Amino acid sequence: MDKLHELELDARLGRLDRRSFLKAASALGVTTALSLPTANRVFAQTSKKGGHFRLGTYGGSPTDTYDPGTYTGSLRNVTFAVCNYLMEIDSRGEAVPELAESIETVDGGLRFIIKLRKGIEFHNGKAFGPEDVIASYNHHRGKGSTSAVKGLMAQIAEIKADGPSTVVLTLSAPNAGFPPILSDYHLPIFAADGDRIDTSKMIGTGGYIISSFDPGVRATLKRNPNYWREGHGNFDSAEVLWMEDVVARTNALVSGEVDAIEAPDRSTVHLLAKRKGIKILEVTGTEYYSMLMFTDVEPFTDNNVRLALKHAVDREAIVKSVLNGYGKVGNDNPITPAYRYYNDQLAQRVYDPDKAKFLLKQAGHHSLNVELSTSDAAFTGAVDAAVLFKEQAAPAGINVSIKREPNDGYWTNVWQKKPFVMGYMGGRATADWMFSTSFASDASWNDTHWKDERFDFLLKQARSELDDAKRKEIYFEMQQIVHDKSGTIIHSLPSIVDAVTDRVQHRSLASNWPLDGNRCIDRWWFA
Structure with a gap:
């Protein structure tokens, strides 16, 4: 990746503001005329704070728990709001660092040296470090694990800390394509509790803190005032409502009970698009x-x-x-x-x-x-x-x-x-x-x-x-x-099709999952 591409990526992920981006680009010898189109693309929509975001989704069950190994997808919108991952999938479908600062591939894809971001805290005040990554990943490994990603994580032969901000991950056999797996929604980084994670609660580093959780019915979230990501975690609070019936979800959007819904009925979405104040979001997906x-x-x-x-x-x-x-x-x-x-x-x-x-x-x-x-x-x-x-x-x-x-x-x-x-x-x-x-x-x-x-x-x-x-x-x-x-x-x-009210704002949408890679609560904001 060349340096200008790195700068653009940092800007798009909120690590650089507009002024810092232009200054760094200029230092590389990029002219203002050439750099401005990139900057405009990155910063064309500036997020703002405030409001209570309500999401109507489906797939919930009374048996849903905080245990990430058991997720079937119904908790993705909650987990991506409450937790961060070492990697995330961006709007171009690329796996990019999130809690990881960088991942270096060595020995032909047998080992990975993972540098972690510094200065990040969990919701309970604990400083984020290698022990949290190790405990979170070990939850999915070993004979006693019942995790849905046990097979994926079985590739890991050893995972250990190398200093206060580095994790060394060694596979049992080379797999140069392993790092993107670390963005899987089953692999949030929870706060370590000894050498384990406590799955009776969800303690993450994300933009929101869970206020209440009624499995298969409702989850309420409040903004994390100490969130480390600029331009993310914009809503004051958020609410996830599981509505299995597509008609109920659609009616909730039309009546103003929710601000966004996942998967409206494709047979009637053209009618929904004609309603004043409603936008249809469509992207080509991989599902x-x-x-x-x-x-x-x-x-x-x-x-x-x-x-x-x-x-x-x-x-x-x-x-x-x-x-x-x-x-x-x-x-x-x-x-x-x-x-x-x-x-x-x-x-x-x-x-x-x-x-x-x-x-x-x-x-x-x-x-x-x-x-x-x-x-x-x-x-x-x-x-x-x-x-x-x-x-x-x-x-x-x-x-x-x-x-x-x-x-x-x-x-x-x-x-x-x-x-x-x-x-x-x-x-x-x-x-x-x-x-x-x-x-x-x-x-x-x-x-x-x-x-x-x-x-x-x-x-x-x-x-x-x-x-x-x-x-x-x-x-x-x-x-x-x-x-x-x-x-x-x-x-x-x-295609991935979602529907929102016209006050919902967003940047380029990710297409790995619905609702902007199921990160809508973290990434979106109100006009």
Whole structure:
């Protein structure tokens, strides 16, 4: 990264004000005429303090806890407001330092020397230091861990302090792409309590302090007066309301009960956009919508059955009818066009009932009866997508029985519990991260129970391959294997669509998660 790019990044992340940016750029010999466009882009919108921000979201459950290892996504908006991470994903999709000042890769991706920011305090007054990083990460490691990211963190062979502001992280095998993983929402830095973290409360270094928490219902936050990030933590207070019903969320926005909502109904979002005082936010994301089959449960143990189901879905119809055009067709590949190593050579799988029939016969079936569990908690429009799939699959001799599950508890009682379900997966910053999250044999979120020895071998090989061209070849092959063999039907790639009142202000939006990477409470402000 050249020095001017570093300055721009520091400015965009609030580490430099406009005057400091221009002064430093001038010292590099950059003329005012050349530097001003960059500065204007960085500082075009200046944040301001004040107000009570109310957010309507979904996915909450009465069983939600502060334990970061158990997060299913419902607490992302809260955690990103209350805590910081060593790394964060910016609006360009790049992993950049947050609590880390810098991360140096040594020994070909086997070790990482992490310099920590100084002068930062937790909400309880404790000074931030290496022991907090170590305790936070060790929570996800070891035999007793039940963390959703235990598989990811199992890569760490050793983590230790090297002085008062340095952490040395050593992997069991090289993985040059490891640092972006440290931005995962399961990995907030909590205040150390001895050599552990206290998961009965959330003590972070972020812009907000939790005032109250009613799991699956409401969380209230107040501004941290000692927050270290300039231009962040702008609201006086904030409130997160879990509203599983999309109509309820939309009505709350229209009536002024909330200032922003996640995932409005795409079938009516064009009408919402016409309402005075409401803005629609849309960005191209890395998430996907899916149908998930347990590959160790009949009839899904036979790959011909899995392929038949993949050919029995009309992806274009789902994008048009369910996403209302806000997205692209999926191709049973979790690595979307937004990723660096996207395999653009995969043949697009299309709706073909005759081929689905043929594949069923190859598996010894003249017809097939399956039960598909669905709920709009899986994604907005999941019930409609299931109804469409039932109609689309019928000509292939596939009889789909739809079981509509309760919105409440869908992610704890249905997902990873029942053999054929509607699903959703948010994007990750790298191909390795995505594959390690849901497709590796030992992944905690292997939500189809799929295992492939060749795939697992390639996953490890790619981590230690420093030649970019060779790494690309490996990832291309991995995508082909998933496309051909996995139990995941990725039928659509949705755009991220949120809705806010027009008094909500923001800079360029991140696209790794909804609501500005789920950092809206930390990053946004009122006009």
